[in-house]
Amino acid sequence: xxxxxxxxxxLFMPLAAAVFITLFTLRCKNLSSFIxxxxxVAGFILTIVFIHxxxxxxxxxxxxxxxxxVDGLNIDFGLRLDPLSLxxxxxxxxxxxxxxxxxxxxxxxxSGMARFFAKLSLFTFSMLGIVLANNFIQMxxxxxxxxxxxxxxxxxxxxxxxxGDAAKKAFIVNRLGDxxxxxxxxxxxxxxxxxxxxxxxxxxxxxxxALGASATIAGLLIFCGAVGKSAQFPLHVWLPDxxxxxxxxxxxxxxxxxxxxxxxxxxxxxxxxxxxxxxxIAYIGGFTALLAAVIAVxxxxxxxxxxxxxxxxxxxxxxxxxxxxxxxxxxxxxxHAFFKALLFLSAGSVIIALHHEQDIWKMGALRQKMPxxxxxxxxxxxxxxxxxxxxxxxxxxxxxxQALAQHNYLLFADxxxxxxxxxxxxxxxxxxxxxxxxxxxxxxxAHESPLVMTLPLIVLAVFAFVGGLxxxxxxxxxxxxxxxxxxxxxxxxxxxxxxxxxxAASLGILAFLIGLACAYALYANSExxxxxxxxxxxxTAMRNKFYFDEIYEATFVRAHDFIAAVADWIDxxxxxxLCIGFIRGGADxxxxxLRFLQTGNLQxxxxxxxxxxxxxxxxxxx
Amino acid sequence: xxxxxxxxxxxxxxxxxxxxxGVVMRRNLLVIYMSLExxxxxxxxxxxAFSRFNNKxxxxxxxxxxxxxxxxxxxxxxxxxxxxxxRRQSAHVEDLTSMKL
Numbered sequence: 001x002x003x004x005x006x007x008x009x010x011l012f013m014p015l016a017a018a019v020f021i022t023l024f025t026l027r028c029k030n031l032s033s034f035i036x037x038x039x040x041v042a043g044f045i046l047t048i049v050f051i052h053x054x055x056x057x058x059x060x061x062x063x064x065x066x067x068x069x070v071d072g073l074n075i076d077f078g079l080r081l082d083p084l085s086l087x088x089x090x091x092x093x094x095x096x097x098x099x100x101x102x103x104x105x106x107x108x109x110x111s112g113m114a115r116f117f118a119k120l121s122l123f124t125f126s127m128l129g130i131v132l133a134n135n136f137i138q139m140x141x142x143x144x145x146x147x148x149x150x151x152x153x154x155x156x157x158x159x160x161x162x163x164g165d166a167a168k169k170a171f172i173v174n175r176l177g178d179x180x181x182x183x184x185x186x187x188x189x190x191x192x193x194x195x196x197x198x199x200x201x202x203x204x205x206x207x208x209x210a211l212g213a214s215a216t217i218a219g220l221l222i223f224c225g226a227v228g229k230s231a232q233f234p235l236h237v238w239l240p241d242x243x244x245x246x247x248x249x250x251x252x253x254x255x256x257x258x259x260x261x262x263x264x265x266x267x268x269x270x271x272x273x274x275x276x277x278x279x280x281i282a283y284i285g286g287f288t289a290l291l292a293a294v295i296a297v298x299x300x301x302x303x304x305x306x307x308x309x310x311x312x313x314x315x316x317x318x319x320x321x322x323x324x325x326x327x328x329x330x331x332x333x334x335x336h337a338f339f340k341a342l343l344f345l346s347a348g349s350v351i352i353a354l355h356h357e358q359d360i361w362k363m364g365a366l367r368q369k370m371p372x373x374x375x376x377x378x379x380x381x382x383x384x385x386x387x388x389x390x391x392x393x394x395x396x397x398x399x400x401x402q403a404l405a406q407h408n409y410l411l412f413a414d415x416x417x418x419x420x421x422x423x424x425x426x427x428x429x430x431x432x433x434x435x436x437x438x439x440x441x442x443x444x445x446a447h448e449s450p451l452v453m454t455l456p457l458i459v460l461a462v463f464a465f466v467g468g469l470x471x472x473x474x475x476x477x478x479x480x481x482x483x484x485x486x487x488x489x490x491x492x493x494x495x496x497x498x499x500x501x502x503x504a505a506s507l508g509i510l511a512f513l514i515g516l517a518c519a520y521a522l523y524a525n526s527e528x529x530x531x532x533x534x535x536x537x538x539x540t541a542m543r544n545k546f547y548f549d550e551i552y553e554a555t556f557v558r559a560h561d562f563i564a565a566v567a568d569w570i571d572x573x574x575x576x577x578l579c580i581g582f583i584r585g586g587a588d589x590x591x592x593x594l595r596f597l598q599t600g601n602l603q604x605x606x607x608x609x610x611x612x613x614x615x616x617x618x619x620x621x622x
Numbered sequence: 623x624x625x626x627x628x629x630x631x632x633x634x635x636x637x638x639x640x641x642x643x644g645v646v647m648r649r650n651l652l653v654i655y656m657s658l659e660x661x662x663x664x665x666x667x668x669x670x671a672f673s674r675f676n677n678k679x680x681x682x683x684x685x686x687x688x689x690x691x692x693x694x695x696x697x698x699x700x701x702x703x704x705x706x707x708x709r710r711q712s713a714h715v716e717d718l719t720s721m722k723l
Contacts, residue, residue: 599719600719600720601715601716601719602715602718603645603646603647603654603715606645606646607646610642610646
């Protein structure tokens with residue numbers, strides 16, 4: 001492998017940037033942002049250089065240093081270099097780089113900008129660590145690091161109680177999933193005696209039944225980690241709340257990269273999952289996608305709508321993994337990273353123009369005032385809705401085609417229905433925010449964002465447009481199906497979905513048209529939301545996210561509080577009172593009794609001395 | 623009546639017991655000191671008696687040593703008592719309880 005040092009540089013430059021900013025340049029906003037942006041952009045360039053030198057499939061595929069060796073347990077610190085990780089490397093550094101640059105504009109007036117960039121670099125380091133990990137332990141360490149940096153970034157405006165609560169919620173809910181993940185890792189190690197991905201894969205390909213009866217349990221435990229990090233039902237509640245963080249954070253972490261880590265991990269360890277586990281995964285993904293899409297229809301916060309659409313799209317990806325479709329899942333992950341980052345950054349541009357107003361019913365008519373943001377948001381929205389020839393169409397279509405190929409018609413119908421819903425809520429948002437009349441005073445004074453913010457928007461918009469045609473799918477196909485990437489011509493690639501699976505493609509477009517028509521009819525010129533009157537109680541339930549937070553509050557949080565109270569009682573009365581108190585009280589009482597012997601009178605001492613001598617003599621002479 | 627070792631030991635035991643009672647029960651430091659000497663001499667008597675009845679001189683040699691050391695000890699002890707009396711204006715053990723915390 002040529003230039004073996006480069007991936008290590010890519011991985012550790014953001015860490016160095018984070019450390020340097022924290023230690024030296026916390027007072028210098030501009031320098032800090034340049035260091036952080038430099039680290040990630042350099043990482044992007046070095047990744048391209050590395051791929052150029054070695055191709056997508058570097059010889060050896062791993063770059064390993066030994067880290068720990070404890071009696072049979074050998075833990076490496078190694079970088080796994082294959083098409084999957086290299087593509088993710090490009091996404092994280094590329095999309096991440098655009099978001100870093102955008103952040104310079106977005107956070108410009110914030111006094112904590114240097115701190116923000118330090119945390120952003122720490123996050124980039126952790127995310128790259130997950131992507132490059134070649135064994136479970138290393139992945140788990142970076143997995144937790146990502147959790148920590150996500151916590152720090154959601155709670156960036158820690159003086160707001162809601163941000164602090166959201167950060168805590170995200171961290172704790174993630175911990176629940178990670179607990180299962182850790183158990184799964186331990187189980188795999190216990191059963192197979194190895195933690196390295198490639199040696200595990202080798203072991204399982206030699207002996208597919210090596211995991212025995214617990215294969216399903218192990219697979220599902222590992223999936224727990226993805227449920228937490230990719231915010232799948234029932235642990236989806238943290239992601240919408242995470243929108244309390246700054247918008248670039250929502251774009252980078254809670255749309256483009258971190259939440260995709262769960263899907264990435266599932267594709268990385270796909271060989272460990274057996275059919276029953278995959279079935280559970282597929283249905284959980286399908287259900288999450290449906291649930292989130294329905295909730296998104298009745299949200300009024302611009303960022304929350306996009307957050308629920310992220311949940312829904314993640315559900316798509318997980319469903320695709322469950323349907324044996326790693327290539328569609330990773331393909332959708334890639335295009336989703338482009339268009340969802342674009343949507344979030346466009347939303348951020350709107351939010352900044354409206355002085356941190358996030359209620360869509362106070363916006364309106366921004367088309368003329370913010371032309372660039374208007375166009376980029378439209379591109380993002382079209383890509384998210386999946387209309388030909390935007391990138392989202394190709395990836396979503398490949399997932400639908402996968403469902404069809406697996407003859408899972410329930411999930412196929414689910415996917416098509418969600419596609420329609422997605423178009424509906426996306427264009428509800430679009431019509432309300434950009435068309436119609438101004439619905440508030442602030443909206444009439446809005447103006448376009450500076451170049452440092454619009455430039456990343458434009459770049460991402462280009463990728464959101466063509467992302468489906470630049471050969472991403474071929475790269476993933478190399479590792480997942482072993483066949484070399486067929487370099488289909490651009491023109492044939494353009495229409496490939498229609499020849500490959502005409503049913504999926506045409507139904508997808510039909511769903512788009514229906515969703516668009518509904519959204520236009522209801523929202524094109526409306527002053528307020530007409531749906532609550534028509535749907536009644538259902539709309540209220542949708543607006544309140546089907547009361548998941550309330551249900552969890554009433555059950556899990558209450559149960560946890562009860563257990564905590566019991567533990568407190570045991571600690572206070574049994575441990576502290578009985579055990580410790582008994583020993584302490586006993587020593588105290590003995591001491592008090594012995595104090596009476598010390599009278600200070602010489603003759604008493606002499607007398608006791610004589611008694612002692614008499615006793616000693618008695619025992620000696622007996 | 624033949625006077626044997628037993629009689630000597632009885633006398634020496636009585637002397638020792640008297641001395642011990644004095645030490646434990648009397649209040650005046652000087653008297654306690656005298657009782658202490660009594661106990662010492664009871665021990666001396668035992669040594670001499672054993673020496674006589676064992677036909678060895680070791681015990682008697684030891685007694686000379688004890689008498690010499692006791693003389694030195696008495697001078698030191700008396701000096702201490704005098705110094706104590708000067709300081710406290712009392713030689714009663716009830717007044718000397720500063721060892722109690």
